[in-house]
Amino acid sequence: MAAITSTPRQKFGWGLANALTVVIVAIPVLWLLSLSFKTPAAITNASFWPSQWTWGNYSGILTTQQFIRPLLNSIGIGLISTFIAVILASMAAYAVARLAFPGKKLLIGMSLLIALFPPISLVTPLFNIERALGLFNTWPGLIIPYVAFGLPLGIYILSAFFREIPWELEKAAKMDGATPFQAFTKVIAPLAAPGMVTTAILVFLFCWNEFLFAISFTSTITSRTAPAAIAFFSGSSQFTSPIGPISAAAVVITIPIIIFVLFFQRRIVAGLTSGAVKG
Amino acid sequence: MSTTTETAVTAPPEAPAKHRKQLSEGARAERRFGWLLCAPAVIVMIAVTAYPIVYAIVLSLQRYNLAFPNLRKWVGFSNYGAVLSSPYWWHALVVTLIITIVSVAIELVLGMLLALLMFRTIFGRGLVRTSVLIPYGIVTVAAAYSWQFAWTPSTGYLSAIFGNSAPLAHTVPAIGVIIVAEIWKTTPFMALLLLAGLSLVPEDLQKAAMVDGATAWQRFTRITLPLIKPAILVALLFRTLDAFRIFDNIYILTAGGNGTYSVSILGYDNLFNSLSLGIGSTISVLIFISVAIIAVIFIKGFGTAAPGSENL
Numbered sequence: 001m002a003a004i005t006s007t008p009r010q011k012f013g014w015g016l017a018n019a020l021t022v023v024i025v026a027i028p029v030l031w032l033l034s035l036s037f038k039t040p041a042a043i044t045n046a047s048f049w050p051s052q053w054t055w056g057n058y059s060g061i062l063t064t065q066q067f068i069r070p071l072l073n074s075i076g077i078g079l080i081s082t083f084i085a086v087i088l089a090s091m092a093a094y095a096v097a098r099l100a101f102p103g104k105k106l107l108i109g110m111s112l113l114i115a116l117f118p119p120i121s122l123v124t125p126l127f128n129i130e131r132a133l134g135l136f137n138t139w140p141g142l143i144i145p146y147v148a149f150g151l152p153l154g155i156y157i158l159s160a161f162f163r164e165i166p167w168e169l170e171k172a173a174k175m176d177g178a179t180p181f182q183a184f185t186k187v188i189a190p191l192a193a194p195g196m197v198t199t200a201i202l203v204f205l206f207c208w209n210e211f212l213f214a215i216s217f218t219s220t221i222t223s224r225t226a227p228a229a230i231a232f233f234s235g236s237s238q239f240t241s242p243i244g245p246i247s248a249a250a251v252v253i254t255i256p257i258i259i260f261v262l263f264f265q266r267r268i269v270a271g272l273t274s275g276a277v278k279g
Numbered sequence: 280m281s282t283t284t285e286t287a288v289t290a291p292p293e294a295p296a297k298h299r300k301q302l303s304e305g306a307r308a309e310r311r312f313g314w315l316l317c318a319p320a321v322i323v324m325i326a327v328t329a330y331p332i333v334y335a336i337v338l339s340l341q342r343y344n345l346a347f348p349n350l351r352k353w354v355g356f357s358n359y360g361a362v363l364s365s366p367y368w369w370h371a372l373v374v375t376l377i378i379t380i381v382s383v384a385i386e387l388v389l390g391m392l393l394a395l396l397m398f399r400t401i402f403g404r405g406l407v408r409t410s411v412l413i414p415y416g417i418v419t420v421a422a423a424y425s426w427q428f429a430w431t432p433s434t435g436y437l438s439a440i441f442g443n444s445a446p447l448a449h450t451v452p453a454i455g456v457i458i459v460a461e462i463w464k465t466t467p468f469m470a471l472l473l474l475a476g477l478s479l480v481p482e483d484l485q486k487a488a489m490v491d492g493a494t495a496w497q498r499f500t501r502i503t504l505p506l507i508k509p510a511i512l513v514a515l516l517f518r519t520l521d522a523f524r525i526f527d528n529i530y531i532l533t534a535g536g537n538g539t540y541s542v543s544i545l546g547y548d549n550l551f552n553s554l555s556l557g558i559g560s561t562i563s564v565l566i567f568i569s570v571a572i573i574a575v576i577f578i579k580g581f582g583t584a585a586p587g588s589e590n591l
Contacts, residue, residue: 014400018407021393025410028425028463029417031436035428046439092320100306101313107321114328116517116574118524120543121567124550124559125331125338148327151320180312209418211527216547227420231531243428250421261416265409268416272468273475 029254035247043243057248067249069221070229074253077139077225078207081146085203086196088147089154094184094192096155097162098170111152119149123216130217141217142225146210150203157202157271161195162188198271201264208257226253332567338560345554358561368562370538371545372569378454378541379522382461386518387511389462390469397470398477411467419464423531426460450538457539460528465521469514476510477503512583519577520570542566 031048036057038050045051061067096104126145127136135141165188173187174180189196214228221229230249233242261268342354362368397408414422429435432445446452480503488498504511526543529535535544546566550559577583 011402014396015402017392017396018400018402018404021396021407022410024463025413028422028429029413031429032421032425044433046434046436048436088320088323091316095313095316099309099313099316101310103314103317107317110321110324114324116520116570117328118520118543118566118570120524120526120546121335121563121570122328122331123547124556124563125335126327127550128338128556129331129334144323145327148323151324155320180309205416211420211530212543212547215530216551227418230420230424243431243434246424247428250418250424254417254421257416257418258413261412262409265412268412269408269471272471 029258032247032250032254035243036251038244040244057244058252061245061249061252066221066233067226067229067245067252070224070226071252073139073221073223074208074226077142077146077223078204080139081143081150081207082200082204084143085147085150085154086200089151089158089199090189090192090196092151093155093158093162094188096159097165098188107155111155114149115152115156117149119212123212126213127216136217137219137223139223142210142213142223145213145217146203146207149210150206153202153206154199157199158192158195161192161198165191194267197264198267201260201268202271205257205261205268208253332564335560335563335567338556339564341557343555343557345556354557358557359565362558362561362565367540367545368542368565371540371542374454374539375523375525375541375543378458378461378525379519382458382465382522383515383518385458385462386466386469387515389466390473390514393466393470394473394477397474411470413467414464415467415471417464419527420531422464423460423528426456426463426528427532430456447533448537453533453537453539457525457528457532460532461522461525464528465518469518472514472517473507473510476507476514479510480506509583512577512581516574516577516583519573523570523573524566542569 034049035043037053037055039052039054039056042051092107095101096107122145130136130141135144169187169191170183173183178186209227210225211227211231214225215231218224218228224232226249230246230253233246233249339358340353340355341351342358343351393411397404397411400407427447429437430445430447432438432443438444438446444452446456484502484506485498488502493501524543525541526547529539529541529544530547533539535541535548540548542562543566546559546562549555549562553559
């Protein structure tokens with residue numbers, strides 16, 4: 001169904017375009033990888049590949065709390081935010097897809113508004129609110145905003161998924177005496193699991209990537225996430241460049257995500273497009 | 280359904296027909312359950328967005344600097360006067376609009392080419408679909424460092440190729456680098472949204488047009504484009520508003536130096552460098568209004584269907 005007709009020349013053209021795309025995608029990632037393996041002296045030789053390979057940058061960052069702690073923060077904050085957002089979004093999406101109640105349009109409108117909301121508009125007021133509530137520089141101080149920004153995405157994807165689930169099964173469960181809550185947990189939730197996995201992946205990617213809140217609502221490594229911590233890296237002395245350690249840290253937070261993305265690519269594509277195109 | 284529910288609920292407690300009362304009980308229970316399920320999500324979303332934006336409006340009417348908390352007082356709209364008469368605000372707005380318009384325009388063209396590439400090729404399709412997800416998945420900060428180091432004189436391969444140039448040290452080239460970094464990161468997202476639109480175009484139409492002798496370009500402009508217009512508009516809406524709030528790339532690449540600051544960078548600097556909650560909140564509110572204006576232009580002006588609104 002793909003190509004209607006393709007001559008060898010067209011095939012060659014598409015192949016060339018494919019190769020070009022892959023190269024353009026790969027170069028910045030390979031450059032980061034190369035920098036992370038360069039010795040401090042070789043950083044300034046501007047060659048694309050290291051002449052001498054070293055693990056020094058990695059052993060440097062992986063033995064300092066300045067990176068390990070933020071890495072653990074990133075994992076913890078990301079997982080907790082994702083878990084809460086998926087649960088809350090599943091509940092709301094189930095209601096949107098299955099139940100008749102007034103205010104549904106309002107909920108969808110609100111989700112859209114938040115999906116399009118400029119986060120910087122919240123930084124100043126939330127900064128002051130978090131200071132007053134003692135949430136500044138704590139895990140919940142990041143988890144709460146991450147859940148709020150993960151919810152719209154989750155509600156969109158999951159309500160699209162929930163609409164595809166056959167009604168009859170839920171009816172049958174209710175006929176057999178299940179309460180609406182049992183119909184939800186015993187029948188619909190297992191069928192909706194793939195949608196929930198997709199949502200979880202996208203929300204986790206968002207949390208892992210987030211930078212503005214991470215630098216605004218934290219002040220030390222007790223709650224600073226990895227991307228924010230990297231931005232505050234400095235050389236071990238003022239005469240050493242932090243380029244090597246920064247590159248190594250950037251690779252460390254990138255490689256798992258690349259593997260993750262490649263592994264779950266179908267789900268990610270389905271999730272990204274179901275929300276935006278088919279509603 | 281909804282009308283019967285309405286009348287059932289507003290009916291007096293002793294409704295005459297018994298079966299009707301049962302229906303109303305069921306409908307009421309369903310309605311309560313619906314609200315109950317949505318409540319936690321709604322509460323979190325309101326607590327984190329609606330309440331702070333209202334609070335930002337309140338703060339924007341005050342002179343409130345964390346360095347001088349004792350001088351806090353109500354000043355009406357004078358913060359708005361100060362920001363709107365400041366060349367920094369207008370510079371940031373122009374820089375933001377340039378970055379937004381140029382990057383989204385290029386992304387639309389590249390994204391469309393990439394979507395067609397992913398849709399049409401057979402050989403290596405899986406490889407391309409997989410590889411375009413890398414820029415989408417990579418942490419923006421990590422990618423931004425890659426571009427920054429690539430353009431650092433005597434360190435970067437790109438700088439070396441272009442005669443040891445230092446584009447990040449000058450306004451216009453630096454904005455160019457920021458735009459390239461933005462395009463590299465987000466074109467895949469645009470392409471995936473357009474690809475989903477392309478897959479909805481019936482193949483029969485294309486075949487019929489081919490039989491009638493339409494060229495590939497004619498088929499694209501007369502059949503494909505009109506049919507995927509809704510997908511294009513949604514992708515443009517999302518990407519425009521996303522580009523308008525650009526922060527990470529600029530923060531890493533130039534930190535807003537050399538006149539490359541966007542409105543988001545300006546808002547951040549006002550809070551954390553000047554500690555001015557009043558002015559910072561005023562900028563927050565103005566950015567919010569700008570985003571609302573862009574969204575209204577898209578939805579009312581171009582008729583972009585707000586996703587999710589049509590099939591409730």
